[in-house]
Ligand SMILES: NC(=O)C1=CN([C@@H]2O[C@H](COP(=O)(O)OP(=O)(O)OC[C@H]3O[C@@H](n4cnc5c(N)ncnc54)[C@H](OP(=O)(O)O)[C@@H]3O)[C@@H](O)[C@H]2O)C=CC1
């Protein structure tokens with residue numbers, strides 16, 4: 310059993326902790342928090358051992374009656390691997406902690422790429438993480454783009470990718486980012502940070518990205534244009550992408566017109582927290598004109614990196630091959646929505662037919 314610690318129990322950390330518990334080959338050592346807020350209470354209620362991330366705050370937990378198993382040094386010492394899910398920039402401060410204990414760690418996409426030996430996406434470069442001391446799971450948007458671009462590049466070759474990312478302004482719980490009512494080019498200059506971040510996974514890829522922030526909390530949405538080295542029919546591209554376990558096609562008949570209904574669907578499907586671990590591609594948006602592919606996809610920022618973090622644990626420890634890990638993660642979490650819509654198995658009709 311791989312003993313996994315989770316340092317930082319917020320949006321990503323709570324999901325990683327739950328996902329670790331769902332794995333047959335992993336054991337959750339515990340989670341670390343800086344304060345005894347509602348999430349600390351949730352961790353205790355879930356039966357997770359709770360560690361104080363800042364030893365000088367142990368008294369605050371005692372005063373609130375929230376039981377601690379120890380401090381973060383204990384968590385790191387007891388873990389084979391730590392997944393660091395602290396806010397952007399805190400991971401960099403924690404690196405020394407993991408070095409001191411000689412414990413491999415997995416950082417998140419809010420950290421700079423140079424924090425780790427490898428920036429990671431399971432589909433694209435699983436094997437590069439094997440044996441590394443530090444790995445960075447790339448951000449939600451970069452994960453979504455990597456899953457899409459890997460099969461396209463391998464099969465057709467990507468001449469140039471151009472993506473406009475319409476980014477949610479904050480997560481549902483990030484009240485500090487609101488109330489807001491605006492549309493911001495973010496940044497106003499090209500490229501947004503996503504293109505260079507995708508290149509940490511695909512160094513040779515020609516990609517331009519633009520970002521906009523909007524007053525939404527549910528999901529990000531990508532408008533994608535990929536110029537291919539060849540000219541496949543839309544049906545062929547659709548069939549290629551249908552073979553990817555973490556890409557989900559939103560069928561036309563479902564009547565899902567945006568992130569609101571996608572989240573509603575996820576909750577109806579019984580997904581924990583209404584999570585959508587897969588890229589959600591509107592099937593009818595897939596179009597090819599000459600060598601240009603177009604599509605829209607939505608990315609659930611709170612959850613698409615969760616399967617990738619689980620795979621990163623196996624990759625960094627070398628405990629499973631890429632295929633074994635992805636299959637095990639998918640099965641244990643229930644990744645893949647194909648069985649929910651019979652339409653996933655119906656013949657594809659291209660938009661211009
Ligand atoms: N949310 C998103 O959309 C995505 C985020 N990411 C990345 O994941 C990382 C985490 O983001 P996210 O989960 O959203 O952030 P959150 O703020 O939701 O969670 C981080 C948690 O870490 C805790 N924390 C703060 N300081 C420390 C510390 N010194 N030691 C341990 N824990 C600490 C905070 O809780 P407390 O202080 O109460 O203990 C907080 O709940 C970032 O790098 C982010 O860029 C990646 C993909 C998507």
Ligand SMILES: O=C(OP(=O)(O)O)[C@H](O)COP(=O)(O)O
Nearest residue numbers: 418419448449450451476478610
């Ligand atoms: O990793 C994310 O986005 P990103 O891929 O745009 O960097 C998360 O949604 C965090 O975004 P934020 O930087 O708005 O908190």
